[in-house]
Amino acid sequence: MKLNRRDLIWIFPSAITAGFFGWLGWRTVYIQLLKTGVGAPVWKDGPKVQVASVAKLSTPWKFKYFRYPYAGGSLRAVVFSLPKAVPGGLSVDDKHFLALSRICTHLGCTVNFVDNPELGAIAYNHRTDHPFLGCPCHFGAYDPLQAGKAVYGPPRYPLPRLRLEAQGQELYVTGHEVPLRPLEES
């Protein structure tokens, strides 16, 4: 079939429009759906470091930032209390805790614990009814109630967990999940 100039006037814009909507559809699926699940962690032993007291995290969604030494340096991390138990977390009596790396599994920015979901919806474009972890670089979001699973934005993998132990009224970290993405790949 021979195309003339008049045909090209509508073929080019149509192709560009179809390409744009195709890209938009793929991007929507990628951002919303293609996320790796969170199962039982594989731990790598590390130094035992006191990170918080149970009393300081006595009610759900209290959190504390800390650093944890690992082979490549000093890992930014967060420990917080949860309203329910999650895989890889620690439960003491009726209290539940989880510790996560704060290194975004997309490109390695430092994520923040967003304890105000309303402000989080404005700042991170992610609407939820409970606190989450948000990355300021490309607005990735991770869900604490799904043990750190990536739930929005470019990150595909969950935040690596850190192993918690309780001794008396103190919480310790004694190792981290492997692979320690994005610092180590599987």
Ligand code: FES
């Ligand atoms: S580095 Fe966190 S979303 Fe890109």
